[in-house]
Amino acid sequence: MGKSLTHIDSEGSARMVDVGAKAETQRVAVASGRITMTVEALAAIRAGDAPKGDVLGTARIAGIMAAKKTSDLIPMCHPLMIDAVNVDFTFEDDAIRATATAALTGKTGVEMEAITGVSVALLTIYDMAKALDKGMVIGEIRLIEKRGGKSGHWKADLGKADPGKADIS
Numbered sequence: 398m399g400k401s402l403t404h405i406d407s408e409g410s411a412r413m414v415d416v417g418a419k420a421e422t423q424r425v426a427v428a429s430g431r432i433t434m435t436v437e438a439l440a441a442i443r444a445g446d447a448p449k450g451d452v453l454g455t456a457r458i459a460g461i462m463a464a465k466k467t468s469d470l471i472p473m474c475h476p477l478m479i480d481a482v483n484v485d486f487t488f489e490d491d492a493i494r495a496t497a498t499a500a501l502t503g504k505t506g507v508e509m510e511a512i513t514g515v516s517v518a519l520l521t522i523y524d525m526a527k528a529l530d531k532g533m534v535i536g537e538i539r540l541i542e543k544r545g546g547k548s549g550h551w552k553a554d555l556g557k558a559d560p561g562k563a564d565i566s
Contacts, residue, residue, distance in 0.1 A: 421504055422503075423545050424500065424501055426499050426507045426508040426510065426511040426512075426542070426543045427496065427540070428512040428539065429494060429515060429539060430515045430519050430537050430539070431492045431519070431535075431537050432523060432535045433492040433533060435530045438533070439492075442493065447526050449525045449526075456484070456519070456525065457484045457485075457518065459518055459520075459521040460484035460515065460517050461482045462517075463516070463517030464479065464507075464513055464514035465510075470513060474510075478501060479510060481498075482497065482511075482514055483498045484497045484518050485497075495519050495522075497518065499514065506545065512538060512539075516535075516538055519538070539553065540553065541553050
C-alpha cells in the first residue's frame with residue numbers, strides 16, 4: 398500500500414491532523430481563478446454600472462471574509478489567525494481574474510484560505526452581476542504558489558500545456 402492518509406485514523410475515521418509539534422514559520426499562499434462573461438457584463442462591471450452596485454469592491458470584501466472563515470467551511474481545516482489576506486482583480490478580454498494572497502506565521506499553511514477567498518470572490522461577482530449575464534462561468538480556480546513550512550516553496554508552472562500539472566521549484 399502507498400502513503401498513509403493524513404486525515405484518516407487507524408480505524409478509518411476522519412480526523413484532524415495534529416500540528417502541535419510543527420514549527421511556526423512564515424507561510425504565504427496565492428490562488429487564482431476567473432469568471433467569464435459577456436462583453437456587456439464586463440463593460441458594466443468595469444464602468445461601475447452593475448445593478449447591484451460596486452461588484453469588485455463587494456467581491457473583495459467577500460473573498461477576505463471567506464478566507465478568514467475557511468475552517469468553518471472545510472471540515473479538516475484548522476482555524477487560523479491569518480496575518481493578511483488580499484484579493485485583487487484584473488480584467489481580461491472576456492473575463493475577470495481574481496487573485497487571493499493569504500499570509501500568516503503559524504504551524505500550517507494557508508493554501509485553503511487563499512483558494513476559498515478566490516472562490517467566494519468569484520461567486521460574489523456572479524451574484525452581483527447575474528442580472529447582466531446568467532451564463533457566466535467560474536473556473537480555473539487553483540493554487541498558484543505557496544511558501545513556508547516543511548515542503549518549502551512551490552510554484553505552479555503556468556506555461557505547461559496541462560494546467561493541472563505543477564512544478565516544484
